[in-house]
Amino acid sequence: MSESLGSIYSHLVKSLDMLEGGERWLWAMLIVLSLFASGLESMAAVAVYGLVQILGNPQSAAGFPVVGPVLISISEGQPQQIIYIFAGSVMIFFMAKNLFLIFQKFTQENYAIRSTVRLADQLFRGYLHAPYDMHFHRNSAELVTNVDNGPDQVFRRVLLEAVSLISEALIVTGLLIVLFVSEPKVTLFTFGILGTVMALILKTTQKHFANWGHQTIQLLKNFLMSAQQSLGSLKVVKVLGREEFFLRQFHHIRLERGRIQRNYAVMTQAPRLLVETLLVVGMVMVVLILVGDQREQKDVLSVIGLFAYSGFRIMPSFSRIVMCLSNIRVGGQFVEVIHKDYVRYCQAPHHEARGQEGSLSHLDFRREIVLENVFYQYPGAESPALNGLSMTIPHGTTIGIAGASGSGKSTTIDLLLGLLNPQKGRITVDGQDIAASLRSWQGKIGYVPQEINLLDDSIAANIAFGVPLEQVDLGKLSEAIRLAQLVDVIGELPEGTATMIGERGVRLSGGQRQRLGVARALYHQPEVLVFDEATSSLDGKTEFEISQAIEGLKGQKTIILVAHRLSTLRNCSRLFFLQDGAVASQGTFTELTENNDKFRQLADLSSLQ
Incomplete structure (x- = not known):
């Protein structure tokens, strides 16, 4: 008792x-x-x-x-x-x-x-x-x-x-x-x-x-x-x-x-x-x-x-x-x-600290993003996902990150997005550590994941995502739709951007859902666009359409592409090929194909040669 x-x-x-x-x-x-x-x-x-x-x-x-x-x-x-x-x-x-x-x-x-x-x-x-x-x-x-x-x-x-x-x-x-x-x-x-x-x-x-x-x-x-x-x-x-x-x-x-x-x-x-x-x-x-x-x-x-x-x-x-x-x-x-x-x-x-840091410390991105000797190991994992990874991403460029499964691509993206913190090393933007200005940095990023989580709501609500409908900026909405090449799709809908798309976007095709994700990323007018395996689950035609949308953004944004299939990466100004959590090779698509056997094997498997 x-x-x-x-x-x-x-x-x-x-x-x-x-x-x-x-x-x-x-x-x-x-x-x-x-x-x-x-x-x-x-x-x-x-x-x-x-x-x-x-x-x-x-x-x-x-x-x-x-x-x-x-x-x-x-x-x-x-x-x-x-x-x-x-x-x-x-x-x-x-x-x-x-x-x-x-x-x-x-x-x-x-x-x-x-x-x-x-x-x-x-x-x-x-x-x-x-x-x-x-x-x-x-x-x-x-x-x-x-x-x-x-x-x-x-x-x-x-x-x-x-x-x-x-x-x-x-x-x-x-x-x-x-x-x-x-x-x-x-x-x-x-x-x-x-x-x-x-x-x-x-x-x-x-x-x-x-x-x-x-x-x-x-x-x-x-x-x-x-x-x-x-x-x-x-x-x-x-x-x-x-x-x-x-x-x-x-x-x-x-x-x-x-x-x-x-x-x-x-x-x-x-x-x-x-x-x-x-x-x-x-x-x-x-x-x-x-x-x-x-x-x-x-x-x-x-x-x-x-x-x-x-x-x-x-x-x-x-x-x-x-x-x-x-x-x-x-x-x-x-x-x-x-x-x-x-x-x-x-x-x-x-x-509270994460939110306050972002509001008190402003971050400008005019030159480059640098990952310096970054390490990260998941709890319970036997080996690190990233093991001394270093790369530099110049402002305004389109870079690709490639590698076999388990090479560290997704972990690199999670670190760049500020979702994970490096256990060693650091990530800087124009020399400033993003950890000190996390909210400011994340405010500059538009993110397109492999699977787009859509709301059971209207197209406008999904693009503006988290913005009350009465506060949606119609100019930004139209621009995001244009850049994501959704103008024709939405024009055919009787209710336009007010059209309800159903739970998880069941009333849209896979390509339309993916482009809606691109429009969502663009609505906030980010400086950096991150595509994380954004075309890996699409058919060839739809993948080409998404690639064309990405191609149209070159020069306007700094674009970071992660892909399993290498077709999306062919036109990147620079590629980073990861192995065992580090950069094994970097260069253009042609340079990596000529100089790295494992990259060439991936390219062969993708029927790109």
């Missing part, structure tokens, strides 16, 4: 750590509201007890502290008036109490929403600004689950449940004090049994809830991953007839989640039913004890009324206490996961 309380305490501390300074004061106010609510509930029990007494003997109101003399004075001692006035006062009190409890619930939910949205924003911002290599070992389904479900678990299932736990515990404590003052022997006997049963329930269920929380995290991740993989590869799934494989996978995950939800529902409801049974048994025992003490009937009725109201108010509180502790144990597994990422990506200064 002490180990369980220790883990709950750890979950709460980490949840509080994910609150910002101002939020901590707001959540502290919830405790104050809980204290006030517990006081109102205790007063409600006293009011019911007093009402039962007055109904049996109106003149007993004279013995009530504080309100008794006032009540007798207002009613002028008339029994009927005493009952009317006191009953009316109790009714008004209960209305006010319940209005306050509604306000308390609204305030709790409002603070939870505020903290949840803020943490989700911070996590998403942290993941977006995290070092690119973080995504090498983190699945996107896991990150989406953390952003979407994690903050709710932290603040609703742990912190808000902790506030509810305190509130319910205070209510139970207040009511027990009222009962103890009235009937100490009966209170100790009855609620001593209830407390023992509740402790046994918590002891029995604690490990189950913790395990279910851990399993839920994994199942949510697997569910999203299964849906992404199957729907994202729908064409292949249908062609290969693998629908049943993914259906079985999906069914298994949903079934396991259903079993956990079933067990959780049963385990949280069982304590309520058990407590309810014990409460009825306890009421019978109270009657027997009072009758055994030979109390007067009116005293018996007053005590039974007090215990009946308190008992039926305490019963849901006991159930909610058990449920709150269960929810904290389940949600606590999310807290452990989210807190690690919160510390690493939300509190760490790396993403």
